[in-house]
Amino acid sequence: MDKKRVKKAVAAALIILATFSPIWTMKLNAPLYGKKWLHVTLYSYKVEGDIKEVNIVNHYVGLREINPEEMIELKVAPIIFGILDVLSLIGVAVSSERFEKFFWIVLVLTAIGIPAYLQYWLYNYGHDLNPKAAVEIEPFTPPVITITPNKVGNFRTISYLDIGYWMIVAAMLLYLPDGVVRKLRKSRATENA
Numbered sequence: 001m002d003k004k005r006v007k008k009a010v011a012a013a014l015i016i017l018a019t020f021s022p023i024w025t026m027k028l029n030a031p032l033y034g035k036k037w038l039h040v041t042l043y044s045y046k047v048e049g050d051i052k053e054v055n056i057v058n059h060y061v062g063l064r065e066i067n068p069e070e071m072i073e074l075k076v077a078p079i080i081f082g083i084l085d086v087l088s089l090i091g092v093a094v095s096s097e098r099f100e101k102f103f104w105i106v107l108v109l110t111a112i113g114i115p116a117y118l119q120y121w122l123y124n125y126g127h128d129l130n131p132k133a134a135v136e137i138e139p140f141t142p143p144v145i146t147i148t149p150n151k152v153g154n155f156r157t158i159s160y161l162d163i164g165y166w167m168i169v170a171a172m173l174l175y176l177p178d179g180v181v182r183k184l185r186k187s188r189a190t191e192n193a
Helices: 003-019 051-061 073-093 097-127 163-174 178-192
Strands: 024-029 038-042 047-049 150-152 155-161
Touching: 003 073, 003 163, 038 051, 047 051, 073 097, 097 163
Parallel strands: none
Antiparallel strands: 024 038, 024 155, 038 047, 150 155
8 A cells, every 4th residue: 555545544544533533622610610620522413511510500691502402513514524534535545636635625624614613603602692691791702722711700611622623634634735745845855955
């Protein structure tokens, strides 16, 4: 098996694993929880974690309930990831530079689209507040990625793109078109000369 096909096989394995791995995680903590952090983890096909507890807390500040069964994203994302899985397997089977460039663009768009869509969703979520909530807070936008804890009311939040997302990024890097790789090598050789 040639080197390029091995890279494509590794990329396919990463993409298939990403389909069943966490894509994004948010952790929340407030003084009443002590050292315990609540967490919500998003996969391509489900949301898991302390959803019930988070919904109770969110109710008091007027945030809508997180109900995985009503999330259109959890109906669409499995289809998108299924298409990525099939394309990655086609990539291993065929030897076409045109397909490789096409699939690389698909992976780049996926790597950009996931955090962009998450940020859009979080913006809407933090700005859709019930005005009759027990505790009034200003509309807010939780960031997709936090370096240090973010503060919302008396809660601290930490959020990050999880292993499934980084598997897609790694697959995208494995699919870098040859022309880009050559330019990078040439640029590095020039810098070292």
